[in-house]
Structures are given as C-alpha cells and as structure tokens.
Amino acid sequence: MVDTNKRVFWHFTFKDILTILCSAAIPIALAIYTAIGSQQQKREAEKTRQFDLEQAEKLRQQTLYDEFINNIFKLDNYGYLKEKKNPWAFANAYYRAAHLEWDTIHKAYVLQFLKEKQLIGRNNCTNGCRTTNLDDIIRLNELSFDNVHLASQTGVLNQLDLECVSFDQVSMSDAVFSFASLNGVSFDGGRLDNVKFDGSSLLCASFNGVNLSGADFGNSNLTGAHFSNSDLSGAKITEDQINQASFDNVIRGVSR
Structure with missing residues (x-):
C-alpha cells in the first residue's frame, strides 16, 4: 500500500x-x-x-x-x-x-x-658672465630638486630670472627649465640627467663635472657656456649649440 x-x-x-x-x-x-x-x-x-x-x-x-x-x-x-x-x-x-x-x-x-x-644669484650676470664675487646667502648645494619645473609665467614675453644662481652639487634629474634666464649659472658637480632646457638662456653657464646624460637643450642659447669633465651621452644638442659653447674632456656621444 x-x-x-x-x-x-x-x-x-x-x-x-x-x-x-x-x-x-x-x-x-x-x-x-x-x-x-x-x-x-x-x-x-x-x-x-x-x-x-x-x-x-x-x-x-x-x-x-x-x-x-x-x-x-x-x-x-x-x-x-x-x-x-x-x-x-x-x-x-x-x-x-x-x-x-x-x-x-x-x-x-x-x-x-x-x-x-x-x-641666491647675487652676482651681476646681466651680460651672462659673473662680474662680482658675492656669496649666496642661501646655499643650495647637496640638495635635491629632482622633477622641479621652473617656468616663466609669461613664456617668451619675459624669462624667469635665475641668473648667476649656484646649483653646485645638486640633483636635478628630470627637472625642466622653461623660458628661464640661466645666464652665468653654475651647475658644477651636479646630476642633471634627463633635464630639459626649453627656450632658455645659458650664456656663460658652467657645467663642470656634471652628469647631463639624456639632457635636452631644446632651442636654448648656449653662447659662452662651458662644459668640462661632464657626461653628455645621449644629450639632445644641435650643431649650432655645439658651436656656441666650449667643451673640455666631455663624453660627447650626443643625439643631435
């Protein structure tokens, strides 16, 4: 059932x-x-x-x-x-x-x-070269300015005034200078790999013992700039800029 x-x-x-x-x-x-x-x-x-x-x-x-x-x-x-x-x-x-x-x-x-x-930048550099011998009150040596972007607020109209500043022994990897007046500036002993100078003026600037590998000088003015004991391998620099500046014991391997 x-x-x-x-x-x-x-x-x-x-x-x-x-x-x-x-x-x-x-x-x-x-x-x-x-x-x-x-x-x-x-x-x-x-x-x-x-x-x-x-x-x-x-x-x-x-x-x-x-x-x-x-x-x-x-x-x-x-x-x-x-x-x-x-x-x-x-x-x-x-x-x-x-x-x-x-x-x-x-x-x-x-x-x-x-x-x-x-x-900073207390020397008189209006013509691109130092004419006085004043110490900077603030010292920038041995500091890092990696990735810093220094640019004129008005572009080509007025350059950013950084004349005669001593950037000795600083790190400025991947930094950018846009329409800046760097006349008489010293970058001695610094690290400036992949730095970019865009529309800037580098009259009589000093690069002694500087790593500039991969640097891009754009359309900047290098009249009177001096490069010594520096690494410019892979740097973007034109033939005109090479003729404007002077070189002593540098690694050239440049990209023009």
Whole structure:
C-alpha cells in the first residue's frame, strides 16, 4: 500500500515550485544588492579619504611655505641677513629643514622667492658672465630638486630670472627649465640627467663635472657656456649649440 502522506509531499504544482523559487531568490537578490551597495560605499569612502588626505597635504605644504617666508622676514628684520652674518647659519638652517618637507611645486616657488629677494644669484650676470664675487646667502648645494619645473609665467614675453644662481652639487634629474634666464649659472658637480632646457638662456653657464646624460637643450642659447669633465651621452644638442659653447674632456656621444 502506497503511503498517502508521501504522495502528497512529493505532489507539487508548478505554482508551488514557483513560490519556493521566489522565496529563495529574494534573499539572494537582497544579499547581492547589499554587497554591491557596500562596495560602492567603500569606493566612495576611499575617494573621500584620498581627497581629505590631498587637501591636508596641500594645507601642510602651504603652512610650511608661509612659516619659512615669515622666518626669513624675521631674520631680515633682526639683521641676520647682513653681510657681517656670513655664513648666515640661521637662514640656511630654516631653509634646509623646510626643503626636506616641500613638494616639487613649493621647491620651485621658494627658488623664485629667494632670487627675487637676492638671497641666491647675487652676482651681476646681466651680460651672462659673473662680474662680482658675492656669496649666496642661501646655499643650495647637496640638495635635491629632482622633477622641479621652473617656468616663466609669461613664456617668451619675459624669462624667469635665475641668473648667476649656484646649483653646485645638486640633483636635478628630470627637472625642466622653461623660458628661464640661466645666464652665468653654475651647475658644477651636479646630476642633471634627463633635464630639459626649453627656450632658455645659458650664456656663460658652467657645467663642470656634471652628469647631463639624456639632457635636452631644446632651442636654448648656449653662447659662452662651458662644459668640462661632464657626461653628455645621449644629450639632445644641435650643431649650432655645439658651436656656441666650449667643451673640455666631455663624453660627447650626443643625439643631435
């Protein structure tokens, strides 16, 4: 005899099956929807966190910059930037401490500020060659300016004044000089691999013991520039520029 209860148990209608499937599908769909929503919330939270971090870093950079400017003005008011205070220990201590924290944008801003206030590039280089012998109040030697972009705000209209600045023993890998006046500048002992000079003036500039591999001199003026004991392998330099400058014991292997 067949068990009636068993027959009833296994006797499902299509409606019963559909009801069971729908009952199971709803929690699954809710779980999927919840998971997708959770991932979106995580992505949005991460974007917000990144934005907040970027804003905090911008504020920190600006604060460091403002504090340095204020410290320099205080030193000036107290007479610590006068010639008799050479070697200007306080000014250099403030600068080097802040330099370690600045991003490349603020490093460029500060260089322009220092030049405008005659704290660097103090020699008279209007004709491209040094005519005086003044020490820079702020020393840039042995610092890193990698990836710094120094550019004139008006392009070809007015060149950025960096004349006679001493960039001795600095690292400026992948740096860019756009429409800058670098007349009389010294890069002696520096690392300038892959540096780019775009529309700049390098009258009487000095490159002694410099790594310039991969450098690009663009359409810059090299009249009177002197290269000695330097690596110019792979550098982009034209025949006219070669004729403008002088070379002594350099690795030429250049790309023209």
